[in-house]
Amino acid sequence: MELDGTRVSIVREARWVRWLMVIVGLACIAVCSWVMDRLSLSVGPFTYISSFGFYANTLPYLILFGLLLSLTARFFLATSSTLIIAAIVAFANYEKLEVLSRPLSFSDLFFVKEIDLSVLRLLSSYINPWVAVGCVAVFIVAAILVFKHERPFFRKRSSMRICLAIISMAMAVLVVSGSSWLSTVYDAGKIRFVGWAPALTVLHTGIAATIIYQNIDYAHALSEAPDTTAIDKFLALATPKAAMPAVPATPKVTRPDIVVIQSESLFDPEILADISDSDAVLPNLHSAIASGKGGRMLVPTFGGGTIRTEFEVLTSIPMAAYPRISFPYLQIRQDHIPSLPFVLRKSGYEAYAIHGNEGSFWNRTKTFVALGFQHFVTAKDFPAGASKDGRYMSDHAMTNMIESVLDHASAPTFIFAISIEAHGPYGNSALPANPAARDAMPAPKAWPQAARDEYKNYTYHIHDADSELGRLIKYLDARGRPYILAFYGDHLPGLVHVYHASAFDDGRLAPLQQVPWLLASGPKSGVVQSRSKIYAWMLGANLLEAAGVELPQYYRSIRKAELIMGTDSWNTQSDSVLAGIDSLARSHLVQQPQSAASVSTEKEGAK
C-alpha cells in the first residue's frame, strides 16, 4: 500500500510539474519567437508585443510545438526545435531585408517546394553551404542525443498525446492548405495588413502570421474577376489616328527571325546620380538605341523575381492584373497559357527558349510547355566546354547557342534567351573570368570600397552582356535573313552598397527605376515607331507588329493602350487604360481562346 501510495504521489507531482513545464515552454516559444522576429526587423525587441499580431504569430509555432511534442514525446527537444526553426525564419528574414529590402513572404516558400540543385546553388551564394550543412549535422546529432537521454513526456498509450497529435495535425492541415476558416483569425484588419508596405505588415503581425495570411490570400489569387465596366470604358476610348497597323502583315515566306534577349539584372548605370556617363560600359546598347528604337521599360519587379517580367513579356498580361500572384510560373498551373509563342507558332514559327541554368529553376520546364515553347535549351544542352563567367554560364556561351540554333533552323525561328551571367550577388566571392578587366571598370572614387567593389563586379558582367549584344547584331546582319532583335533588362539588381552610396537622377528609389529596352531589325525588316517608355507587357505587341504578324484581338488592345498613353509619360486617360487592360488580361488568361492542340493543327495546315 505504501508503495502504491508513493507511486500515485509521484505521478501527481509529475503531472503538476508537467503542466507548469508546458506553460513555461509555451510562453518561452511565444516570447522568444516574437523577439527573434523583432531582431530580424532591427526594431526594439518587444515592439508590438501586446498586439493581436503577437498571438497570430505565436499560433503557428505552437502548432509546430504540439506536432513535435506529440511526435517525439520529448518536451525539451520539441521546445528547442521549435525555437531553432523560429530562429532560422528570423535569420532568413534578416538576410532578405538586407539584400532585397523586402521581408520574407509566402512566395519564398515556392523555392523550398521546388528545391533542386539550381536553387541550392543560388542559396549558396548567400549562405556558406558548409556552415549550413555543419549546422544541420550538429542539430541532428544533438536531437538524437536529447531524444535518447530525455525522459518521455507522456506515459505509454497516453490519451493526452493522441489528442495533442490530432489537434496539432488538424491545425497544421488548415494552415498549410490556406483554409478560409483561418481568415477569422488572420483577417486583414485584425493583423493590420498593409498592402503597399509588406515590411509594415510583418512589423504589425510577425513573419509567420504574415506568411499564413498570404497563404490564405494566394489560395484565391487567380480568382480576380474582370471588371466589365473598366473594359467597356477602355474599349470606348478612341484609338489615335494612323496608329494601327503601322506595318502591313508580311507574307509568311519573308517572316523575320525573332530573337529576344532577357538580360539578367541589366540597367543603365547612367541613371545613378553619381554616374554621368556609361558609354564605356554599354557602348553597343547606347549605339543601337540611338539608331533604332527603344528607351525605358517599366518592369514589375526589383532585385529578383525575374519571372514576373518574363511572364509579362511572354504573355502581355500585366502582373498588376493579379496583385496576389508573386511568382506566376509557380502559382498559375494551367496546361495552356495564352502567349507570344502560341501566336508566332500560328504564323509558322518554331519557338525556342534558351537558358544556361537548370530547366527546373522557377519551374520553367513545365511552364514553358504551357506557354507554347517547342524546345527548351538548358544548361545540360550546352556544350561541355561552354564557358562560365563568375558563378554562372557566360553570356558568350548563350550567344553561341543562339547562333547554333539559328544556323540549323529550317523555319522562321523565335528564340527567347534568358541570360544569367550578371546574376547577383556582386561581392568579391566569385572570381570573374577576367579579373583584370573587372578591376579596370571605372567606379566613383568617392564611394566606399564595398560600393566600388560591388559596382565593378556588376558593370563587368553587364559590359559582357553588351559585348554579346554587339556580337549578335553583327552575326544577324551578316546572316542575310531579316530579323527582329529585342533586348531588355529583367529588373534592377540588388546593389545594396551602390544604392546606399548614390541616389538616382530622378530622386526616386531603386525599385521605382526602369530598365533599358531595344528593338532592332535587319535591313529587310520594318520596325514601327513606338513610345520610348513602355511597360514590359507592351513588348510582345511591338514584336508582333515589327515582324509583320497580324495582331490577335488581345494584342490589338495592348497596342491601343500603348498608343493612347502617349509617347513618354502618363496622360489623363492612363488610369482608364490600365484598369481596362488589367480586366481584359484576366478574361484573356482564364478564357483560353485556343488550345495548344489547335495551334499545332493550324501550323501543320499552314505547311
Place this chain on the structure above:
Amino acid sequence: MLRNALGGMRRSRLALWCTLLTLALLISWAAWFFSRGTDYLSISPRTFSECGGVTTKVHVSWDTGDGLPATLMVKNIGKSAKVWTGGKPKGEADTGAWMSDGTTVILKTSDGRVLHRRTLVSTVCAVPAKH
C-alpha cells in the same frame, strides 16, 4: 523498496532542477539589476494615432551613462540607418515630422556600441461608422 528508492531519486532530481532553474533566474535578474548603468533612451510619445497622418514628431532624450559622446541614428525597416543627431553624451531633441510606424531611434556611443533602440508604433485610425 527499489521502486520507492527510484521514486525518491526522481523527486530529488526534479527538486534539484527546479532549484537550479530558480537560482539561475535569480542570478540573471540580480546581475542585470546591479550592472545596469545610468544610460537610457526614451521617445515620447512611443505610440501615435494615424488619424493625424502617417508621420509624426517625437521628443527624444538620451544619456550614454559613461560620458562618451552619443550618436543617434534613425532606421526604417529594410533601409539603412542614418545619423540623425548626437555629439553630447546627454541631451534631448525633437525630431521632424518624419517619424513613422516602425521607425527606430538607435543610441550609440562614439566607440560604436549600440546602447538602446526604441521603435515608434502606431494605432489604427478607426473610421467611425456611418449612421
